[in-house]
Amino acid sequence: MTSNIFHQLSEIYMTMDREWEMTASQYGFRCKGCEDNCCKSLFFHHTFIEKAFLLHGFKQLPPNTQEEALSRAGTYYNKTFTGKTARSLKLICPLNQDGQCLAYDYRPMICRLHGLPHELHRPGAATFKGPGCHAGLFDKHKYIPFDRTPFYKKMAQVERLFRQQIRKTEKIKETVAQMLLF
Numbered sequence: 514m515t516s517n518i519f520h521q522l523s524e525i526y527m528t529m530d531r532e533w534e535m536t537a538s539q540y541g542f543r544c545k546g547c548e549d550n551c552c553k554s555l556f557f558h559h560t561f562i563e564k565a566f567l568l569h570g571f572k573q574l575p576p577n578t579q580e581e582a583l584s585r586a587g588t589y590y591n592k593t594f595t596g597k598t599a600r601s602l603k604l605i606c607p608l609n610q611d612g613q614c615l616a617y618d619y620r621p622m623i624c625r626l627h628g629l630p631h632e633l634h635r636p637g638a639a640t641f642k643g644p645g646c647h648a649g650l651f652d653k654h655k656y657i658p659f660d661r662t663p664f665y666k667k668m669a670q671v672e673r674l675f676r677q678q679i680r681k682t683e684k685i686k687e688t689v690a691q692m693l694l695f
């Protein structure tokens with residue numbers, strides 16, 4: 514059951530990776546890592562399916578690598594959160610080790626979509642336009658359409674199915690550190 518839904522999620526991830534790469538190549542943009550590393554952004558993730566998939570990948574790491582990442586996650590969490598309040602300290606994600614994501618194939622949607630200027634169409638609201646990261650110098654280029662909406666919709670569908678399977682109704686809003694710890 515879980516492997517089928519993980520397969521569906523992987524398909525969505527593959528499509529978004531492919532479209533991200535195509536758009537990035539049209540800009541002539543290649544992410545080489547930078548000071549303003551997106552792995553230092555305070556990202557929150559909102560789906561149980563992505564958490565389960567990330568943990569599935571995490572559990573395949575050698576035990577000592579897992580322990581080190583969990584220790585970094587604890588430090589990250591303690592520094593970032595005071596009660597329920599979070600503040601961005603530009604700390605590196607606990608899954609980033611020496612510039613590499615330890616769970617690259619399992620990383621969440623926002624990690625995959627970050628960087629490119631994009632648009633998002635929300636029912637009953639104005640279209641949201643995101644500027645892209647600083648490293649891409651995208652303000653010097655004409656906007657190349659990159660619409661996140663279909664990805665968000667597909668993610669919502671697969672999340673709905675997964676929630677039915679695991680009988681979850683509450684919301685989730687967690688950093689990668691929280692996903693690893695709790």
Ligand code: SF4
Binds near residue numbers: 617624
């Ligand atoms: S999960 Fe991986 S890609 Fe995402 S912020 Fe952490 S290290 Fe970076």
